[in-house]
Amino acid sequence: MSDRQAPRLQGLPPVVGPHTRLLVLGSFPSVASLRAQQYYAHPHNHFWTILGTLWGLPLPQWPYAQRVAALLDHGLGLWDVYAECEREGSLDSAIRRPRLNDLHGLRERCPGLRAIAHNGGESWRHARHTRALGVPVERLPSTSPANASWSLARKTAAWAEVLARHGIPVHAPPQSTDAR
Incomplete structure (x- = not known):
């Protein structure tokens, strides 16, 4: 399918609040998330599993509204760098003609x-855009199932470090023994 035939897709609204301390940008x-209108809806994505492990909560089993409430209660927000794009499938490499979200409006x-x-x-x-907001900017390993080079334990340990560094509480961060 050519670029011109790929559907124009609209992203999801941000999950943020006045108490958001750390914003995770995908x-x-x-496709699964757009269909469900929920962030990280693909059952093989590690996002909810990682946070559930770090917070001692069964997040993957909870209804989406309850998961979102837990995020906000912990000071964590969610959004994406792209507001819309053309794409077939779910791979980032298939994204064409993206339009950025209004990241500056986040403040x-x-x-x-x-x-x-x-x-x-x-x-x-797009870290150069987020650095312009005047807050520290971190890179996390992707929670996507396409990021198979990182084990779940290694991803969880990396996420624990970043969350703790920015005031998001974690329960006994796991230690990764995987080779980097």
Whole structure:
């Protein structure tokens, strides 16, 4: 299928509040997430499993609204760097003609924002935009099932370090023994 035939897709609204301290930015929702209108809806994505482990909560089993409430209660927010794009499938490499979200408007929505963490490489490509917000910017390993080079334990340990560094509580962060 050519680029011109790929559907134009709209992303999801941000999950943020006045108490958001750390914003996790993905690239663009997967097909499963767009269909469900929920962040990280693909059952093989490690996002909810990682946070559930770090917070001692069964997040993957909870209804989406309850998971979102837990995020906000912990000071964590979610959004994507892209507001819309053309794409077939869910791979970041298939994204064409993206339009960025209004990242600069975040300061008004999140007056307590202390840092931004990019979930994966495609999101990280836009770190120059998020650095302009004047808060620390971190790169996290992607929680996507496409990031098979990182084990779940290694991803969880990396996420624990970043969350703890920016004031998001974690329960006994796991130690990764995987070779880097």
